[in-house]
Amino acid sequence: xxxGTFLGEFEQMVLLxxxxxxxxxxxxxxxxxxxxxTDRSVTIGAVYAALERLSAKRYLRSSISGPEPIxxxxxxxxxxxxxxxxxxxxHSRSMMAKMAEGLALDDLGTT
Amino acid sequence: xxxxxxxxxxxxxxxxxxxxxxxEDRDCATGDLHEEFQRRLIAGGHLPEIRRWYWRQSLGxxxxxxxxxxxxxxxxxxxxxxxxxxxxSVVQDARLAIRGLLKQxxxxxxxxxxxTVGIAGNTAVFCVFNGLFLRPLPFPEPERLVNFDExxxxxxxxxVGMNHIDFLNWRENNSTFEAMAVFDESEANLTTDxxxxxxxxxxxxxxIESVLGIPPALGRFFSEEEDxxxxxxxxxxxxxxxxxxxxSDPDIIxxxxxxxxxxxxxxxxLPPEAAFVAEAELWVPLAQDPERRTxxxxxxxxxxLKPGVTIEQAREDLTRIHKNAIEERSVNEITSPVILPxxxxxxxxxxxxxxxxxxxxGLVLVIACINIAGIMxxxxxxxxxxxxxxxxxxxxRGRVIQQYLTExxxxxxxxxxxxxxxxxxATSALxxxxxxxxxxxVTFGFDVRVLGFVLALSVGAAIAFGIVPALSAARSDxxxxxxxxxxxxxxxxxxxxxxxxLVVGEIALSLVLLVAxxxxxxxFQGLRNVDPGFSPENVLMYEVSxxxxxxxxxxxxxxxxxxxxxxxxxxxxxxxAAAIDVPPLQGHNGYLFEIEDDPIEDPNAPRPVTxxxxxxxxYIETMGITLLRGRTFLPEDGRDEDDNIAIVNETxxxxxxxxxxxxxxxxxxxxxxxxxxxVGVTRDVKHYGLDTEMRQGVYWPFPQAVRASSAIVLxxxxxxxxxxxxxxxxxxxxxxxxxxxxxxxxxxxxxxxxWVRKGASRLSAAFSLVALLLAVGGxxxxxxxxxxxxxxxxxxxxALGAQPGQVLGQVLRHGALITGVGVVLGLAxxxxxxxxxxxxxxxxxxxxxxxxxxxxxxxxSATVAANLLPARHAASVQPAEVLRGE
Numbered sequence: 001x002x003x004g005t006f007l008g009e010f011e012q013m014v015l016l017x018x019x020x021x022x023x024x025x026x027x028x029x030x031x032x033x034x035x036x037x038t039d040r041s042v043t044i045g046a047v048y049a050a051l052e053r054l055s056a057k058r059y060l061r062s063s064i065s066g067p068e069p070i071x072x073x074x075x076x077x078x079x080x081x082x083x084x085x086x087x088x089x090x091h092s093r094s095m096m097a098k099m100a101e102g103l104a105l106d107d108l109g110t111t
Numbered sequence: 112x113x114x115x116x117x118x119x120x121x122x123x124x125x126x127x128x129x130x131x132x133x134x135e136d137r138d139c140a141t142g143d144l145h146e147e148f149q150r151r152l153i154a155g156g157h158l159p160e161i162r163r164w165y166w167r168q169s170l171g172x173x174x175x176x177x178x179x180x181x182x183x184x185x186x187x188x189x190x191x192x193x194x195x196x197x198x199x200s201v202v203q204d205a206r207l208a209i210r211g212l213l214k215q216x217x218x219x220x221x222x223x224x225x226x227t228v229g230i231a232g233n234t235a236v237f238c239v240f241n242g243l244f245l246r247p248l249p250f251p252e253p254e255r256l257v258n259f260d261e262x263x264x265x266x267x268x269x270x271v272g273m274n275h276i277d278f279l280n281w282r283e284n285n286s287t288f289e290a291m292a293v294f295d296e297s298e299a300n301l302t303t304d305x306x307x308x309x310x311x312x313x314x315x316x317x318x319i320e321s322v323l324g325i326p327p328a329l330g331r332f333f334s335e336e337e338d339x340x341x342x343x344x345x346x347x348x349x350x351x352x353x354x355x356x357x358x359s360d361p362d363i364i365x366x367x368x369x370x371x372x373x374x375x376x377x378x379x380x381l382p383p384e385a386a387f388v389a390e391a392e393l394w395v396p397l398a399q400d401p402e403r404r405t406x407x408x409x410x411x412x413x414x415x416l417k418p419g420v421t422i423e424q425a426r427e428d429l430t431r432i433h434k435n436a437i438e439e440r441s442v443n444e445i446t447s448p449v450i451l452p453x454x455x456x457x458x459x460x461x462x463x464x465x466x467x468x469x470x471x472x473g474l475v476l477v478i479a480c481i482n483i484a485g486i487m488x489x490x491x492x493x494x495x496x497x498x499x500x501x502x503x504x505x506x507x508r509g510r511v512i513q514q515y516l517t518e519x520x521x522x523x524x525x526x527x528x529x530x531x532x533x534x535x536x537a538t539s540a541l542x543x544x545x546x547x548x549x550x551x552x553v554t555f556g557f558d559v560r561v562l563g564f565v566l567a568l569s570v571g572a573a574i575a576f577g578i579v580p581a582l583s584a585a586r587s588d589x590x591x592x593x594x595x596x597x598x599x600x601x602x603x604x605x606x607x608x609x610x611x612x613l614v615v616g617e618i619a620l621s622l623v624l625l626v627a628x629x630x631x632x633x634x635f636q637g638l639r640n641v642d643p644g645f646s647p648e649n650v651l652m653y654e655v656s657x658x659x660x661x662x663x664x665x666x667x668x669x670x671x672x673x674x675x676x677x678x679x680x681x682x683x684x685x686x687x688a689a690a691i692d693v694p695p696l697q698g699h700n701g702y703l704f705e706i707e708d709d710p711i712e713d714p715n716a717p718r719p720v721t722x723x724x725x726x727x728x729x730y731i732e733t734m735g736i737t738l739l740r741g742r743t744f745l746p747e748d749g750r751d752e753d754d755n756i757a758i759v760n761e762t763x764x765x766x767x768x769x770x771x772x773x774x775x776x777x778x779x780x781x782x783x784x785x786x787x788x789x790v791g792v793t794r795d796v797k798h799y800g801l802d803t804e805m806r807q808g809v810y811w812p813f814p815q816a817v818r819a820s821s822a823i824v825l826x827x828x829x830x831x832x833x834x835x836x837x838x839x840x841x842x843x844x845x846x847x848x849x850x851x852x853x854x855x856x857x858x859x860x861x862x863x864x865x866w867v868r869k870g871a872s873r874l875s876a877a878f879s880l881v882a883l884l885l886a887v888g889g890x891x892x893x894x895x896x897x898x899x900x901x902x903x904x905x906x907x908x909x910a911l912g913a914q915p916g917q918v919l920g921q922v923l924r925h926g927a928l929i930t931g932v933g934v935v936l937g938l939a940x941x942x943x944x945x946x947x948x949x950x951x952x953x954x955x956x957x958x959x960x961x962x963x964x965x966x967x968x969x970x971x972s973a974t975v976a977a978n979l980l981p982a983r984h985a986a987s988v989q990p991a992e993v994l995r996g997e
Contacts, residue, residue: 028143044128044144045172048136049179074142 007092013038014050015059015089018079026078027051051079059085120148121162123559124169131176144168204517212521218490219522222483226526227533228881229476230568234534236468237564239541242555243458243465249384251324257422258456259291259412259429262449265717266703267806271446272408275399277433281448282318284432287425289417290321293410295397296389298820300658302369302848303356309656309852310352312370313391314398322415323385328353330364330379333396337378340400346375349392350383370395371658372848386552387457388413406781408446413453426450461549463951464871467627471878474624476568478882480576481617482889487519487580488610489896512581519577520570527569531561541870579609610893611929617889618933619940621882622970626941628872628879629962630948630955635865635872637954643861644796644805645695646735650857651831652694655842655849656820665817671845672813672821676727678841684829689730692818695798696860697853700724704809706767707777707786721763722798722806725821727813731758731793733826741774741791748790749815755787756815760808761795778809787811800864802953822853831856886933887973894926895981905985906993915986922985926978934967 007015017033018025031047034040054060065076081089119125125141132140144165151161212219247253259281261271273293282291294315301310320332328350337345346368348357357363367374370393381394388394389411397410416425429448437443451459491498498511538555655675662668672690680688693700701720705711711718731743739761748756757778764773777786795805813821827834839851898905905918945957955962 026143027140028147031143032147041167041171043168043171043175044140045132045168045175048132048140048172049175052133052136052179074146075138076142077136077139 007088010046011050011054012089012092014047014054015081015085018060018081019089023078025080026076030079054085057084057088058082059088118152118158120145120165123557123562124162124166128169128172131173133176133179140172201513201517204514205521207514208518208521212518218486222486222522223526223529225479225483225885226523226569226572227529229472229479229572230527230530230565231533231537232472232878232881233469233476233568234531234561234565235537235541236465236472238535238538238555238557238561240465240469241558241560241564242553243461243549244454245560246554246558248387248454249325252418254452255289255416255418255420256322256453257414257416257425257450258453259414259425259448259450260456261408261446263446265445267717267719268701270449273410273412274405274408274446275401275403275410276405276440277436277443277446278316278410278412279401280436281429281432285425285428287417287420287428289415290318291412291414292316292319292322293397293412294319294388295410296391298656298852299370299393300372300656300848300850301356301393302372307848307850308356309654309850310392311390312393312395313389314395315388316397316399319388319413322413323388324415325382325384327379328382329361330377332379333394338396338398340398342396342398344373344375345378345396346370347379347381347394348377349381349386349394351386352392353380372660373658384552387550390550390552406442414450422450422452458549458553461867464867467948467951468871468874471624471627471875474620475878475882475885476572477575478617478620478624478885478889480572481613481620482885482892483522483576484579485610485613485617485889485893487515487576488613489892491515491580515581516573516577519573519581523569523573526572527565530569531565579613607897610896614886614889614893614929615933615936617886618930618970618974619937621879621886622934622937622966623941623944624875624879624882625966625970626937626962627944627948628875629966630945630952630957630959631868631875632872633959633962634952634955635868638801638865638868641797641801641954643695643801644736644794645857647857647861649827649831650734651825651827651834651838651854652822652857652860653838653854654820654822654852656852657849659819661846661848662819668819669814669817672727672817672823675841675845676729676823678845679823679825679834679838682825682834682837682841684827684834684837686826686828687729687733688823688825689733690727690813690821690823691730691734692725692821694822694824695734695796695857696800696864697822699799702780702809704778704780704807705782707779709767719766719807722808724798724808724810725813725816725818726810730810730824733824734796735826736796737794739792739794740772741789743791744810744812749812753785755785756790756812757787758791758793758810759789760793760805762805763807763809764792766807801861802865802868824857883970883973886970887977890926890929890974891977891980893929894922894978895984897925898922898981898985901985902988902993905988906990909988910990910994918988919982919986922982923975923978926974926982930971930974934970937970938963938967 013034014030017030021029021033027044027047030051031042031044034047035042051060051062055062059082060079061082062077062079065078125145128141128144129137148161148165151164152158248256250256260273261277262269263271275293278291278293282288285291292315294313297312297314298309299312301308315333317333317335317338327347330347332347333345336342348363348368353359353363363377363380366377368377369375375395385394414425416422426448429450433443433446433448455462501511502508535557542555655672657668657671662671676688676690679685700723702723703718704721726744728744728746728748731738741758744756744758759773759778767773768776773789773792776789778789779786793810795808797803798805798808823838825831825834825838835854842849842851905913909915909918941963942958949957
């Protein structure tokens, strides 16, 4: 795979969050999921920037839900992985796994 | 916090979020953020924390969104989408400009650097100005809040203070105020379980609730019944005090606190905004008896005008009421009501300084813009071909101007972001140098007005430095430029002259700034050397206030202070000690005096208000004040009711007796009071600060006018700070319930009293230095540009026999001409500006020849140095090489 399709760490996190959230994957839930699992502060702007990049690479498709029928209801854009997206995610994960194969990594990062 | 659905995220943060998010995601992204904000609220989060979270989200999103937008602009490979279709020519120009700028990092960085410096300075000073004068007070309809007071030019006093009788009269009879209140700022000893503390207290009338128009944080305000003499004692805690000393305990209402040894019941907690009333940490009702203190002016007034009423109408209304009462109160002949917008009264003293600083940084930005315009103009001469081709291919002149301006806008946008960030950082630095700065409730943070200011500034700057080269480029003659085959097109005379004129303007402006800074610095240096009239070194000072309940008569108070002074004097390291009710720089106690041999015939004749200080024996010696005539106070002075004495200062003596010896003359404060014999004359002490004229002054011996609160001054043979502990121990041993307040050394107080001038002199020196560097850079750029353009011409001259010295002289003459014209214009402008400055200068003539001489010397030598480099380059031109190169 060329450089253009390489998935960054944050992009992987976003994709994994979308997979986990299934039909409820939109900006807020994705942001919260990453923040809660990684304990690192994530801004909504960074999430949308990544979503835009991933959509441009055609790894994601999104659908807009119309305004909710309550007062102040708003539009939401929910995201799903495309086949290409699933493939790219799997590829990145397996490359990482291959690189890590047979290494004792448990001691890393403990200091 | 009953209905959380009505709590909205911080509006500026929300606006920033919307502004920076690309349109296609705007609704979704802000909606997401809003949703999470609401959820966190419902989950019971702490509101300020959630607000901070929202701010972090919004600010943190600017970076990714910005990068995202730039990627769209910069990547030529992205396929056009529906959105990109809408990009107007402006965006195309911006894209072109960004690419062009990235290819020329030196040029780009220089321009952005200049802009950043200019905008940073302006943002910082504007934040201060905004915080002081533009940001409304946090009360409903704050524009209706006013300060009212009495003025008496005949007593040489701009603000006398409010008299209670006058207040009652105005409050009852006026038709222009919705509510009027008065308060007295004072201090009180608050005793809780641990150490006693001194707190700032405001004694307020109950009407202040309607004046401010905000609810209490907890409990209630004072009722009318509680604001009467002899009523039950109640208090309201300030928000800060409640938080710090009572851990924000919600059950505080109804509890009892001890003030000056007397129990008070807490009925409410003030909202944080109320701190703007005298910065008080605690409120109690004024409960003033209308029959007492009829001849004192001691209160501060605050009122709320009726809707639509102007200050002038209110003043007329009160004046009518005030003057109608002359029959019963003849003193109303002398005093008159005066009304000011509330902020003007509290912060007015900062206006001149901040406005002057705003002017100075404004000039720096103008100079920076001139520099940039110069750089761009020079560049436009070399870029002439590019534009000539565009024009020849049919581009409209308007389009060419637009492209130039777009480049300017892109540059200034980057400069604005960097400058504003830097400027906001500098604001906290400004706050840090403000030792005795504006009250703590004035904040200098970022808000919509600062944002608007930065935007206006950057757009204005972009137009200012972009328009000259843009017009010059658009005017270029397409065919003529294209016919010249080399890129080194000889520029037209007119454009060279435009370049010269820019630098002339720059030199003139920096001269103005340098002169202003020079005068300010010299004035400050001069003031530091002003003789304060006493020796401030090695003097420690603190205040002790005796509560009425434990020290209920003058004998007890006098005994306490005399014993205390005696004991601290005995401490090792102390050479002498004394008590003084109001030490220098710590305020003012004014009386009107009558002279025995010069009886007052007309009670309304001008009489100066005199600064009275009550001093123990040894005070004059302890402070090192010079005695001019007679004697100082002795321990036995002032104890005999029939033998009252006073010491007067030089100004008092000169005012009433000019050259005659006042010792032995008698004075008194009113027709009923006893005569006091003058026993001595001292030199003036700069009681109101080194930069303020001293008034007439009188000292009374301590036993003659015993005070419940007094300062103690110790002159020490060792560093004064080392005596804080021992003196505190002495006080504690005498009465553990008494706090030691306002602990300071005299020299530190004196230094701090000049902090505004110190800050102004440092800032203006910094600004003018920047201006000087910019001007020197500008003239260097123009002259070397000229030399580069003329290399061929110089080569020919030298081939024809011109000597290097002649070439050198030619270039230097050009630089000298520009400098000379700039200096002459600058001197003329400074001379005019000096008149404005004269009103702030105390010690220095606004036409001080030394300052002018030094400034012109610095500027001329700097520009000559800047000229030498290109001149020597010109003189070293090798004619053969230059001509072969053609």
